[in-house]
Amino acid sequence: MTQETMTFVEKVLSRCSGTAARAGQIVEVRPDFSYSHDYASFAIDAFREMGARAVVNPGRVCICLDHGVPANNAKDANNHKKVRDFAADMDLARFYEAGTGIAHQVMLEQGWILPGALCVANDSHTCSGGGIGALALATGETEIGFLWATGRIWFKVPTTIRIELVGEFGTGVYAKDLMLYLIRELGVLGALYEFMEFHGPAAARLSISERFTLCNMSAEVGAKGAVFPADEITRAYVGNRGRYGWDAVQPGPRADYSRVLTIDLGDVPPMVTLPGMEDRGEPVDAVAGQPIDQVFIGSCTNARADDLAIVARILHGRQVDPKIRLLVVPASREVMLQATQAGDMGTIIAAGATVMPSGCAVCAGGHQGVLADGERCLSTSNRNMPGRMGNKNAEILLCSPATAAASALEGCIADPRRYL
Known part of the structure; x- marks a missing residue:
């Protein structure tokens, strides 16, 4: 396997594992960044049950309260306090208080999710980060606790579907309509544990927000994630936001895809x-x-x-x-x-x-x-x-x-x- 035949996900997981990651393999990786939200409470429990005392690389860990905000009962309030205290005790990079926004959005705005980076969080819509060219992968609370304790986590390398977008949206049609259309075509398990790369002339015209929408709902076809490989629109958005160094990653010109789908945006109705x-x-x-x-x-x-x-x-x-x-x-x-x-x-x-x-x-x-x-x-x-x-x-x-x-x-x- 060479760089020319590797998909986006294979390239990023190869860099983070120090080995040639091929679809179907299980690799142990060191992510560039991880984050959590209210459910960090469960990750904290796992972290402590492992006997961990300090977060590895806390400068690359953030928490943003977003699910039950402001707290509407004592249970939620106590949960929030537990998370706040942990973030302070472990000297995490940033703790974003309730009301700052939805964690996936906040991490993008604040420059924590970056092109070519491996970003991990305990939420199924972590895949949204693919909109900015990141490999953004979801995992569970126990796994996030383990990652904080060790700096490491494992993933099975997914196969990749290449999606070519051509044509133009009609009046009243948007990225959300495209994704609902694609989900209908594929089915809710139509890309089970696969990865999705978006390409094509129409993809190149989409804004970061539109790309975010499409990557976000890749979870609804069972995909492990999705990405729009970084381009000039990506670089313009990132600007000076980046919290750490990054390098854009492109799939190889002869990357091995499980299948290629072409969608004409003009065929998509509201x-x-x-x-x-x-x-x-x-x-x-x-x-x-x-x-x-x-x-x-x-x-x-x-x-x-x-x-x-x-x-x-x-x-x-x-x-x-x-x-x-x-x-x-x-x-x-x-x-x-x-x-x-x-x-x-x-x-x-x-x-x-x-x-x-x-x-x-x-x-x-x-x-x-x-x-x-x-x-x-x-x-x-x-x-x-x-x-x-x-x-x-x-x-x-x-x-x-x-x-x-x-x-x-x-x-x-x-x-x-x-x-x-």
Whole structure:
């Protein structure tokens, strides 16, 4: 095996393991960076049960509280205190207090997730970091505890799917629609423990936020992760953010892929995923008019400044249907400031939205915006299995921010194209 035949994931895992990593092998690696959130509490338990007394390389470890923020009961408050105390005692690089934002977004903004770096966290949507050209891999709380105690962790090297993006989006179609379309085509286990590389002329035009959305939801086809290898858009975003040195990694020109898929963005309509499974996507015009009770615009998938700008454009000068609860949660405090300075938050609030602190909020289902029995929520988040939003007797549908905003106005699932 040579550099010319290696995929992106094989190259990064080879560097971090000091060996030639091939698909199917198990390699022990030293990640460049790791992070956690509220569930760091469980990693701390594992860390202590191992008898560890100090975190290895604490300058490359961060924690950001984001799931249950602000704490809504004594149990959560005590959990947060435990995490805060650990971060201080271990002199971790940074502890980001509740309200800073969703950990995946914050680590990107703050320059901890970088091109070519191996970044590890105990959350299935760690894969979002692929949007900036990182190898961002999820693991469990016990494994994160072991990583903090030893500086090492192991992974099985995945095979890789190459996805070529061509064409252009039509009006009212966005990266979220593309991913819902791709999930429908592949199925929820269609890329089980594989890795996804996005390439092609259309991929090169996508913003970091759009790439983040696509990599984020690679978890919904069972993938280990996804990446947009770094390019000029990546370098422009990173700028002076980087907290440590980095080198962009490109797959070899003769990399060995398990398969190659080509998607024409012009074939993708605005999508809505029906309740139950993430691969139940339908074109919006096939389900328009279906009733909903709540609209959630937030989560690590779709709550950045560009998403909120789209929402504000649709809501401007209009009012949310009185039957609808529109909940908006910016992905981070930085995003909220950007959207406020642009005037978008004012437009969204004036239209009748309820804005909540930056964090996971409704998406995680344990805090804020829980649904009642029989209610339906149209959401810009990433998962729609029963109980995801805190009530197994409620239903969740997925869509883009544009479709969410249009639907909030009409009080039912609506096509955003009439507003754009």
